[in-house]
Amino acid sequence: MTVSRPAACAALLAGLLAVGTGAAAADPDEGHRLRGWTIATQLCSPCHVIGRVPQAGDAMGPSFVRIANMPSTTGLALNVFLQSHHQRMPSLRLDRDEMDAVIDYILSLKEAEAIRP
Secondary structure, three states, rough: OOOHHHHHHHHHHHHHHHHHHHHHOOOOHHHHHHHHHHHHHHHOOOOOOOOHHHHHHHOOOOOOHHHHHHHHHHHHHHHHHHOOOOOOOOOOOOHHHHHHHHHHHHHHHHHHHHHHH
């Protein structure tokens, strides 16, 4: 995966935030989700709102919160989706760990109300 200068800066900032807050050391899963957020920021944010707060600009694709809260969204469904070609989405070439990190990040956005039976 080729990383641009702005993407490298975002990754560095994310890493510093994780170290500064102790998130990565306290919870390895949180560090993995943070890596997913970093990858999503680099690759997905031009077309999707990737966090809970909308950013400026026009999002062409559904927000990650909306995706996370779809009844059909599971880790397996996201795994299959990310490995499939879609007309309106670029083909991403993520390694296994990158894909797992993005999936973990998306699933972490699932609303508490949506999780309850």
